[in-house]
Amino acid sequence: MIYVRIRNKILPVRRDHMICKECGLKIEGLTRICPHCGERALIDDELDTWSFLSDTAAKHKRDMPEEIALNEPAAIPEERAAQIDGLQRMRGYFIQHNNLYQVLEDLNYIEEGVSRPSFALWLLVGGLVSALVYLPLSPFLPNFIWAYYFVLWGAIATIGYLRAGRRYEQRKAEYALLRRHAQNDLHAMYNACADCFLPLAWTPPPLINRMLEALQSGETSSVGEYILKNEPNSGKKLAA
Structure with a gap:
């Protein structure tokens, strides 16, 4: 046993x-x-x-839920006053769920900091660790054989690289699963907004505030015109 x-x-x-x-x-x-x-x-x-x-990432891939489809935006009201009223109503709704946008932004930031392991770096680490282990013992060995050093070097570098690769794939799968859950929460919240005539990329409250200011000041004549002139780069990740 x-x-x-x-x-x-x-x-x-x-x-x-x-x-x-x-x-x-x-x-x-x-x-x-x-x-x-x-x-x-x-x-x-x-x-x-x-x-x-x-492959520990396989479990996270199996747990990946289906993506919730987004509803098509409603038709934009023709009257400018109705557009302003609608934007104010939607701003109040999306402010209540502002944390969902922040979660996706945080995940984007974290994922950008996760990089694949470098085999060259592990070769360097393996060489240094092998030297620290092997060279102090060399005076006590009957024959100083460099082949043993290179075998130890290769073993440390290879195993370390494989373990780092496994951790990378696991973290990548974990973040993908978290992203899908966060996106589904955001999509479900968007779909629950009645008569929403804004695309998801334009629903963050700061963007709605700027749109309202432009409409109220006369800078733009309609929501559609404002969206065409100011396609937001910041919202592309939300719509992905």
Whole structure:
């Protein structure tokens, strides 16, 4: 009997047993598919040796909900006074849900800071770590063989790069899942706004305020004219 740690749980496992990498349950027999959750099972030795290669981002991709479709904007009222009244009404509604826009902006900012791991960087790290480990021990070795150093260097660089790649894919999938939930919340909120004649990209309250000022001051004659003249770059990510 041996013991394997799965998701912070110590489980007793016999050599002829398999462990599911997703649910952590033991599987009898020789099947490679977990009967509990349908995922691929791993032998206990594989768990210790190859767990850093498993695709943990797959679960987030499976959990990805369908995107909520946006309603088409209503027709813009012809009268200027009706447009101003409608904008004031919509501004009050969207102000109540202003946090949804902020969530998407925060996710955009976070995702821009997530970059793929660099193999060149891991080669440098592997060389430095190997030197710190191997060179102090070299006087105590019967023969100073450089091949051992390069093997250690390659192992550290490769394993480190693979683990970093796995973390990158996992974080990327997590943010994609969070983004989809945030977008769906925003789309559902937009669809619930009655008689909304603005596209989603134009619904953030600061944009509505500037549009109202332009209409009330006579800078523009209609909402449609203002939108054509001032296509917002800031709203493109919301509509994506």
